[in-house]
Amino acid sequence: MKKTNRETIITAAVLLVVLIGAFALDAALPSYHIAIKVVKKACVYSLVAVSMNLLNGFTGLFSLGQAGFMLLGAYSYAVLCIPVAKRAGVYQYFDGGLVQFSLPEIFSGVLGGTVGPVVGMLCALLVGGLIAALCAYLIGLPVLRLKSDYLAIATLGFAEILRAFFQWNALGPLTNGSNLLKNYPDLGGAAAYVILVGLFIAVILLLVNSTYGRAFMAIRDDEVAAEAMGINLAHHKRLAFIISSFFAGIGGGMLAMYMGTVQALSFKSAMTYEILLIVVMGGIGSITGSVLTSFLYIASLEWLLRGLDSGTFLGISSPIFKNGFRMAIVSVIIMVVVLFFRKGIMGDRELPDLFRKKAKKEEVSGNE
Amino acid sequence: MQGLLPYLINGVSVGGQYALIAIGYTLVYGILRLINFAHGDVFMVAGLIMVYSSATMPIYLSIPLVLVLTVILGFTIERAAYKPLRTAPRMSVMISAIGVSYLIQNLAFYFTGGLPQPVTNPIPWISDNVTLFGESTKRVTLVTPFLTVALVFALVYLINNTKIGMGMRAVSKDFETAQLMGIRINSVISMTFVIGSFLAAVGAMLYFTNYPSVAITSGGMPGLKAFVAAVFGGIGSIPGAVVGAFLIGISEELIKGLGYSTFSDAFTFALLIVVLCVKPTGLFGEKVTDKV
Numbered sequence: 001m002k003k004t005n006r007e008t009i010i011t012a013a014v015l016l017v018v019l020i021g022a023f024a025l026d027a028a029l030p031s032y033h034i035a036i037k038v039v040k041k042a043c044v045y046s047l048v049a050v051s052m053n054l055l056n057g058f059t060g061l062f063s064l065g066q067a068g069f070m071l072l073g074a075y076s077y078a079v080l081c082i083p084v085a086k087r088a089g090v091y092q093y094f095d096g097g098l099v100q101f102s103l104p105e106i107f108s109g110v111l112g113g114t115v116g117p118v119v120g121m122l123c124a125l126l127v128g129g130l131i132a133a134l135c136a137y138l139i140g141l142p143v144l145r146l147k148s149d150y151l152a153i154a155t156l157g158f159a160e161i162l163r164a165f166f167q168w169n170a171l172g173p174l175t176n177g178s179n180l181l182k183n184y185p186d187l188g189g190a191a192a193y194v195i196l197v198g199l200f201i202a203v204i205l206l207l208v209n210s211t212y213g214r215a216f217m218a219i220r221d222d223e224v225a226a227e228a229m230g231i232n233l234a235h236h237k238r239l240a241f242i243i244s245s246f247f248a249g250i251g252g253g254m255l256a257m258y259m260g261t262v263q264a265l266s267f268k269s270a271m272t273y274e275i276l277l278i279v280v281m282g283g284i285g286s287i288t289g290s291v292l293t294s295f296l297y298i299a300s301l302e303w304l305l306r307g308l309d310s311g312t313f314l315g316i317s318s319p320i321f322k323n324g325f326r327m328a329i330v331s332v333i334i335m336v337v338v339l340f341f342r343k344g345i346m347g348d349r350e351l352p353d354l355f356r357k358k359a360k361k362e363e364v365s366g367n368e
Numbered sequence: 369m370q371g372l373l374p375y376l377i378n379g380v381s382v383g384g385q386y387a388l389i390a391i392g393y394t395l396v397y398g399i400l401r402l403i404n405f406a407h408g409d410v411f412m413v414a415g416l417i418m419v420y421s422s423a424t425m426p427i428y429l430s431i432p433l434v435l436v437l438t439v440i441l442g443f444t445i446e447r448a449a450y451k452p453l454r455t456a457p458r459m460s461v462m463i464s465a466i467g468v469s470y471l472i473q474n475l476a477f478y479f480t481g482g483l484p485q486p487v488t489n490p491i492p493w494i495s496d497n498v499t500l501f502g503e504s505t506k507r508v509t510l511v512t513p514f515l516t517v518a519l520v521f522a523l524v525y526l527i528n529n530t531k532i533g534m535g536m537r538a539v540s541k542d543f544e545t546a547q548l549m550g551i552r553i554n555s556v557i558s559m560t561f562v563i564g565s566f567l568a569a570v571g572a573m574l575y576f577t578n579y580p581s582v583a584i585t586s587g588g589m590p591g592l593k594a595f596v597a598a599v600f601g602g603i604g605s606i607p608g609a610v611v612g613a614f615l616i617g618i619s620e621e622l623i624k625g626l627g628y629s630t631f632s633d634a635f636t637f638a639l640l641i642v643v644l645c646v647k648p649t650g651l652f653g654e655k656v657t658d659k660v
Contacts, residue, residue: 062459142645149403149462153595154644157637160592164634269588270473273466280463324478331471338467339452342460 007352014351019194026189034303037258039190042298043197044254049278049290050201051247056276057285058208059240060220061144062152064272068159069132069245070252071267075166075175076128077253078262081121081184090183091176098173103127104185121187122196125253132249135162136242144237156269166264181262193254200247205287207243216240281337281344288354289346301330374505375625376618381509381578383617384516388571389594390601390609391523392564398540398604399560402461406445406468408591409476410565414438414572415582416476419485427492435569442565443558451554476584484583487576508577513614515574519567520610527606532559540604589633593620596640602653611651 025036048066055061080103082090091097103124108116143154165171167178175181187193207213215236218226227233256262278297282289308326337344389411396404417437421430449468453461498507527533535556538546547553575590576582597616601608616639620632643650 062462142641146644146648148458149401150599150644150648152462153403153599154641156592157596157640161634161637161641164630168630268585269592270470270585273470276463277467277470280467322478323481324474327474328471328478331467331474335449335464335467335471338460338464339449342456 007355010355011352015198019191019198022189022191022194026191031189036190038295038299038302040193040258041302042295043190043193044251044258045275045278045294045298046291047197047200047254048248048251049275049282049294050204050287051244051251052275053279053282053284053287053290054204054208054216054247055240055244056279058213058220059216059237061237061240062148063155063241063244064152064269064276065139065155065159065245066248066275067267067269067271068155068162069136069248070255070271071159071162071166071264072132072135073125073128073249073252073254074256074262074267075181075264076131076249077121077124077256078181078184079174080124080127082181083183083185086183090181091173093179094172094176097176117185118187121185121257125250128253129246129249132252133242133246136245137238140238140241144234144241156272159267159269159272163264163267175264178264181256182260184256186257186260187254193258196254200250201287201291204243204247208287212236212239277334277338281334283344283346283348285348286344286346286350288349288351289344293345297330301326305329372622372625375621377505377509379618379621380614381512381617382575382621383614384512385571385575386590386594386597386617387516387610387613388519388567388574389590390597390613391520391606392568393595394598394601394603394606394609395536395560395564397598399536399543399557400450400461401458402450402465403595404564405462405465405591406449406472407564407568408587408589408594409469409472410438410442410445410587411568411572411575411591412582412584412587413441413472413476414565414569415576415586416480416485418491418573418576419487419582422491423488431491431573434573435566438569438572439562439565442561442568446558446561451557473584473587480584482584484581484586486581487579491573491577506578508574512574515570516610519570520606523563523567524606526563532556536560593633593636596636599640600643600650602650605650605652608650608652 022039025033025039029036048070052063052066055063079097079099083102083105084100087100088096102120104117104120107120107123110116111119139155139158143151143158146154166175168175169177171177187196208216215226215231218229218231219233219236223233252267278293279290281297282291282293305326308329389407392407392410393404396402396407414434414437418430418434421433424430425433445468449464450461453464493507496507497504498510499505527536532555535546535551536559538549538551539553539556543553546556576586579586593616594613597613598609599612600616601610601612603609616636619639620636623629623632623635
């Protein structure tokens with residue numbers, strides 16, 4: 001499918017507007033403003049949702065281990081980035097902990113005070129991703145032989161095992177047991193998150209459009225046929241699993257960054273479900289859909305629908321608007337989408353497809 | 369060994385409660401090939417209904433009420449969330465199940481205000497303390513295994529000797545052929561959910577008698593563990609689910625007794641992964657070959 005110039009230009013323009021918008025937000029609002037928080041969190045969720053989409057939507061491997069890989073990334077980031085001076089306070093029950101260095105500080109020693117910390121934080125994120133990828137490789141050896149719902153439940157189980165493991169007291173010097181990890185630095189404002197996540201998603205997009213991506217989709221559509229066409233099933237499944245986990249790990253690291261504290265307890269299977277439902281709402285197999293839905297979901301939960309919980313929404317006050325009502329509303333909407341709009345917001349279309357001229361759209365759908 | 373005895377007794381009891389939930393998973397999986405992720409939440413809702421009803425009405429009203437409401441809930445979930453997707457790919461149904469689970473938890477959060485609801489009025493007789501082998505425990509611990517076994521025998525009788533049971537067996541063997549033979553698929557499937565929810569309600573009443581409160585997340589863990597039990601025993605097989613549940617309940621409590629509480633949950637999932645990799649059909653499961 002060759003894209004015309006017009007679509008490419010409009011797509012680039014939209015992305016540019018988003019970027020400028022993020023910079024404008026950073027410049028206009030204080031860093032604790034809700035809009036900036038929403039953009040940051042939505043970016044993180046976008047990345048994780050896209051990574052899950054790569055596995056569940058493009059490769060057809062129904063995995064529910066995302067929270068586990070995010071946990072690995074989050075802990076790696078936190079452990080590697082807490083300033084040395086603050087370690088004694090964080091690891092107060094474990095004699096200051098095992099790790100006695102901090103990547104941002106090391107790099108700021110080498111590269112100076114402005115570039116160094118950023119490089120250090122990015123390195124910590126990458127380390128988190130690599131650890132998640134390594135774990136994915138190991139767990140994939142036995143687990144990827146399973147099919148559909150068995151794979152789902154095995155990966156879910158794996159995530160739960162990881163969570164228990166990280167809360168184990170014997171690992172306390174590294175993971176701080178079941179206590180919080182905190183005091184590590186944040187990368188910056190909304191623009192930094194948008195750029196970083198944009199880059200990672202661009203990498204995933206390139207992958208999806210490569211021969212590997214096509215092989216993944218062939219596996220999703222028909223395993224037997226794909227194998228007959230000479231695609232090495234085991235190899236490609238493992239590859240998709242590892243890459244998806246790598247980005248989930250990075251997403252976890254960024255989530256840690258955004259939240260400011262990390263605790264194994266919060267990486268429950270409910271988190272995986274939440275991300276899965278975002279992917280489904282956006283359209284399984286659409287990266288644009290995952291990103292859009294992440295922003296919609298986070299913006300409505302954290303900001304727009306707040307009123308449903310606190311008593312007044314759109315100027316209407318009602319006693320039924322009490323704590324938890326917005327989640328109830330959102331989950332009803334999710335169920336409606338799951339049951340009646342199974343293609344989600346975007347189906348399997350991407351951003352440039354939206355700007356294609358009407359006639360062409362019909363032609364494309366006629367070919368399918 | 370003496371120190372482990374109370375844990376062993378507890379394990380048998382917890383195993384019985386898991387068994388009651390596991391049957392719900394295994395029946396539904398046997399017929400729809402669906403992991404009913406919402407089943408753990410149905411169990412949790414049964415616990416909540418018990419807390420609310422036992423606080424306001426006498427025991428002979430509250431127990432039937434819990435059973436009836438839970439059964440209605442299970443029935444409604446099937447009709448509303450799974451029936452429209454009967455011809456859809458299996459993954460869509462599973463996503464729907466996850467969505468239902470999410471919905472139930474959020475609704476429960478809304479109605480409880482997010483606070484764990486204390487079990488103020490546990491069911492009288494079974495929550496009394498008794499002494500067994502010199503160890504003090506609640507009577508529910510002793511009652512559970514017997515009640516479980518009795519219910520399982522009743523269920524097996526139902527499946528082997530009644531018309532609806534025959535329908536269930538036929539549908540689980542071959543969905544489409546059963547339909548062609550004039551079996552009303554929808555009523556058989558509804559019946560499966562009714563039985564599953566009924567047993568989950570019984571399980572919930574026993575389970576939460578031992579706990580101080582019911583939280584909206586209380587259903588998740590027991591639900592997942594019961595599912596593991598069903599897989600361990602061979603999903604689709606009722607005796608398998610029961611044996612698997614007792615084994616998991618006992619080993620979990622023994623691990624707690626040995627002082628590794630953190631790993632009692634992890635053990636269950638490790639067991640799951642090992643079973644899935646070594647013998648995916650479980651202890652009593654039938655081998656299914658995939659056709660191209």
